[in-house]
Amino acid sequence: MIYGPTVLFALGEGAVIPLIPVLATNLGADLATAGLVASALVVGQLCGNFPAGWLVMRLGERLTMAIAGTAALFGVLGLVFAPNVGLLSASVFLIGMCAAAFALARHAFMTAKVPFSFRARALALLGGSFRLGMFIGPFLAAGLLSLTGTGTSAAWCFAVCLVASVLLVLLGPDPEQQIEEELRNERAGQTGLLQPLADTGEAVTGSISLPTSPVIGNSNNTRRGGSDEDRAAREGVFRTMATHRKVLARLGVAAASLSAVRSARQVVLPLWGLSIGLDPQSIALVIGISGAIDFALFYASGQVMDRFGRLWAVLPAMLLMGAGFLALALTHDSADASMWFAMFAAVIGVGNGLSSGILMTLGADVAPQDNPAAFLSSWRTLNDAGGALAPVVFSALAAVSTLSIATGAMGAIALLGAFGFWRWVPMFVRRVPGPSDPTS
Numbered sequence: 001m002i003y004g005p006t007v008l009f010a011l012g013e014g015a016v017i018p019l020i021p022v023l024a025t026n027l028g029a030d031l032a033t034a035g036l037v038a039s040a041l042v043v044g045q046l047c048g049n050f051p052a053g054w055l056v057m058r059l060g061e062r063l064t065m066a067i068a069g070t071a072a073l074f075g076v077l078g079l080v081f082a083p084n085v086g087l088l089s090a091s092v093f094l095i096g097m098c099a100a101a102f103a104l105a106r107h108a109f110m111t112a113k114v115p116f117s118f119r120a121r122a123l124a125l126l127g128g129s130f131r132l133g134m135f136i137g138p139f140l141a142a143g144l145l146s147l148t149g150t151g152t153s154a155a156w157c158f159a160v161c162l163v164a165s166v167l168l169v170l171l172g173p174d175p176e177q178q179i180e181e182e183l184r185n186e187r188a189g190q191t192g193l194l195q196p197l198a199d200t201g202e203a204v205t206g207s208i209s210l211p212t213s214p215v216i217g218n219s220n221n222t223r224r225g226g227s228d229e230d231r232a233a234r235e236g237v238f239r240t241m242a243t244h245r246k247v248l249a250r251l252g253v254a255a256a257s258l259s260a261v262r263s264a265r266q267v268v269l270p271l272w273g274l275s276i277g278l279d280p281q282s283i284a285l286v287i288g289i290s291g292a293i294d295f296a297l298f299y300a301s302g303q304v305m306d307r308f309g310r311l312w313a314v315l316p317a318m319l320l321m322g323a324g325f326l327a328l329a330l331t332h333d334s335a336d337a338s339m340w341f342a343m344f345a346a347v348i349g350v351g352n353g354l355s356s357g358i359l360m361t362l363g364a365d366v367a368p369q370d371n372p373a374a375f376l377s378s379w380r381t382l383n384d385a386g387g388a389l390a391p392v393v394f395s396a397l398a399a400v401s402t403l404s405i406a407t408g409a410m411g412a413i414a415l416l417g418a419f420g421f422w423r424w425v426p427m428f429v430r431r432v433p434g435p436s437d438p439t440s
Helices: 004-026 031-059 060-079 087-113 116-148 152-171 175-189 227-243 245-275 280-296 297-310 310-330 337-354 358-368 370-399 404-426
Strands: none
Touching: 004 031, 004 060, 004 087, 004 116, 004 152, 004 175, 004 227, 031 060, 031 087, 031 370, 060 087, 060 152, 087 116, 087 358, 087 370, 116 152, 116 280, 116 297, 116 358, 227 245, 227 370, 245 280, 245 310, 245 337, 245 358, 245 370, 245 404, 280 297, 280 337, 297 337, 310 337, 310 358, 310 404, 358 370, 358 404, 370 404
């Protein structure tokens, strides 16, 4: 119930994303226009975070996920029956908005209900669930294409996944009750846990408070209840964004740099392979190996964050990706350029794998525990903006200079982001001692 709907949604989305340009060209779009139609998905995700936060605050996570999945079905019908490129673009935009709402609702639920002691592992698994769906989806689409010969088969596959996801959300067991029951079973011998007071940094003792304890917060958060929670809901996402502007402008920008580097990876590696003369099959093999390494490490990231702290995962990840891009930028004219390409693509894959779940985990760490959705809508919008801008910046730099300089710039962004994490994570994220820690 926690991860199944995410896998289903990502599986269908991953199946249909590669075929959006194909559907656009079938309607008469040229390559440039087809690219714009595909980019409507990212634009929809950017625009969907704020209304998604509003929905979660008023309707709850479960109902928001059901609404997002149902609305996405109309987008799928648009993909299948769109008579022109305009309606196709609107359908892709709607799917992007629904994807943002679905992801934010699940993120808000995990933030509010999962205890801090295993929050990173839980969110790393959530990120891994999404990556699993996006990894298998294109292969599923390829199989459906070979069987049916039409790109709309992938869209119908997405529709089936959406229906299954919505039914699982609405009719399956309530995961909140499951988590609370498990915590009640555990807390018999786990009294006296330290809980931080977000404003003062002091600790109080007592039994585990369900469902959100133990939690951590940032320096702007306060514990509120009753009428204060109602007031928080009325404030909305924009007031929350203003209240937490310090953490968003500092740690949020560092998080956006990680999102940017991740997004740049998907553009840099294929273009680099083409520029050094590799055939498409070799490029696909190298990128596939890099993606497999990335996927294999997603749970290790959560283990590291829970056991040693957030910096022990995010700093190696950013440094590896930064060093990989910078080193790759120096090998373009080398006699062994193909070997270096494969090696540094693997290094970047390791770095990306170690960062799995870190953006969701940090967002959960600094979000107000009584009203996380409003904050997370701003947090996720910053992350999505970084991911959307990176390919544009890379392409612009490559157009006015060289591919090597543009690739090196992505490495520089990663190193600057590493510095930002090193500077701001200790300020806004405080670790809560577990029952085995001597201070508890």
